[in-house]
Amino acid sequence: MVLSIIVPIYNAEKYVEGFLDSLLKHDISKPEYEILVMDNESLDTSYFILQNYAATYSCSKVYQQENKGSCSARNALLKKVSGTYVYFFDADHLLAYRALGLLVREAKRRLFAFLRFDTITTTEVNNFDQKLPIVVPTDLNNPNESDYLEQNSKGRMETWWYLVRTSFLTQINLTFNYNDSNGEVFITVPLLGSAKRLFQLPISVHFYNQSDFSIMHNKVMGHRRMIVQNLHGIIYDFSQRIARLKFSQVTNSVIQTLEKPKDIVVGFFLFKLLRSDISSNKAMAYLYTIMKIGAYTLKLLLMKIFLD
Template structure:
């Protein structure tokens, strides 16, 4: 079995069939790959749709569980996987046609532990786009490097659907999704990348990321946003641990530390923006969080490290927002003003 595609499912009946259609149009035989879905206690008919596909396709497996969150579902998917490589995909996304065969071939030919590829962001209302834009992908260079060098060269994005990973690397390194928190993708990806010995990125148009209204990312719900706040704090803490454990003798050590610290500060910045925008915390609670972030060397924000915005946006954020965020008196006044503005 070459590849296991692992999908957590929760109330995605509107999208799961589209996802399946793209996965079954990859030019692979059933014995080359499997699709494992863990239904996380969905309240819609998504699991019933999966059942219908599983009856027709021997390489589709459905596992049911009570609602425990996407991390638990992903870990359960992984425990059931048999593929040499695994790919974590979201149920509301899909893939371009006939791209997985090439991705698998490149990973095997180059003995890669991780292979990253390109994604395209599409609005939920936009027309379906199954055609890959990549021309002559077999001619694309594959530059293999260890994970620390890779992060120094390319940085990293949080999402686990940007790459396939050798299952043995996950098993040997003991990397899993942390359960009961948000931003688990960021922790998972960073932990995995700096552990790898052979990884690469290829400019192949593979994945379609669908921007879904009222998803957990775009939701304005107060409870969800509080989970985001605590998830960011948890991620910042884990990144602090990764930095402490990083091999200081590596030639790219300083670059990777800066990259990880930059990601920490991006989380701090996003945490403060979300706190102000949605009036989420009391100033007393925020002070406790900021004190905790200070012990992780993530606060105050250091503009020299980077990680907040790009180009002119970065300059604006660093010149306007960062001085306010780094001054607790100004931050408190900002919270008072935001509470006075009608939501």
Template structure:
């Protein structure tokens, strides 16, 4: 088995069939890849749709569990996987047609543990883009790097659907999704990349990311946003641990430390923005969090490290918001003003 496509499913009946249609129009034979779906206690007909597909396609497997969150579902998918490579795909996204054979071929030929590729962002309700814009894969350049050099040169995006990964790497390094928290993709991806010996990024059009309204990322719900705050703190802690465990003798050590610290600062900035915008925390709660972040070296925000915005946006943030956020008196005053505003 060359590839296991792993899909956590929760209340996605509107999208799962579109996802499956893209997976069944690939240029791998059914005995070369499998699709494993873990239904995480869905309350809609999504699991029933998957069941219908599994009855007609021997390489599709449905596993059901009580609601435990996407990380638990992904981990259960991984436990059931048998492919040499695994790919974590979201149920509301899809792939371009006939791209997997070339993708797996590149990974195998170059003996890669991780291969990253391109995605296209598509608003919900827009016309499907089924054809890949990559026509001649023979001309693609594959530069193999170890994980630390890769992060130093390319940085990384958080999402696990941006790359395929050798299943054996996950098993030998015991890397799984942390359950019960948000920002699990960021922690998983950083941990994975920094443990890789051979990885690459290829300019190949593979994935379609659908911007879904009222998703957990765009939700304004207070409870969800409190989970985001806790998830940010957890991610900042894990990035601190990754920094502590980095090989100090590596030639790109300093660049990667700066990158990870920049990630921490981006999370701190986002945490404070959410706190103000949604009136989420009390003064004492925020004070306790900031003290913890200081011990992790993530607060106050240091503009020289970066991570907060890009280009002119970064310059604007660092001249306006960052000085306010770094000054606790100004920050608490802002909290007070936000709480009395409609």
């Protein structure tokens, strides 16, 4: 089997049929890939819908566990994969028609450790062109980590924008550390630091649906408090990793490239903190920790506050 697609699910009945259909309508045989879905004790009909699909499509396998978060679900599914490559997907995502066949063929052809592609953001569940022409250049390069980061300085870090070799994940013993919807951002940095065969497909095959329930738009205070807490941890760990890289052989441009997504996370953290109901004492404790590690975005914000 070439590819295992991992999908954590929680209360996603609105999206289940859409993402499964987008993963099933492809020009490759079903034995070449599997769809592994972990339901985190959904309170809606998600699990029932998943079971119906699993009964119809042998490549679709559904599991259920106590709700410990999306990253815990991914770690559990990683132990069940059969594919040579792994693709981390989410319930509110879609894949362009015929894209899986393309990705599987590239996997067989290039034997990469890491293959990244582009994405399109949408607000409509079915807003993707099933006749989208996909043409892959024949002269893809194979950069090292430094070259890759320099060539893709605007690249995001989320895992749903790349495939990774399963044996490579096992070799470096990498798992998701955060049981929340942000943990997938952070696993990419050590992956890039260890991968020897990196490729970038300059095409958009992935579609991300921004809904009222997504991380960017969810207004439930409990959700915001959780996001603030986890973003705080991610900023700290991200800064620690960058600090360690400064003592290695990577170039300054690589460090600057990694600073960009860290700054984005800091900005997102501040936005969620200001819009949460977290107490002022707790908020100041968060900010003090971020100040100690010298988060660049926060420095600019504090300078603006005091100068104004």
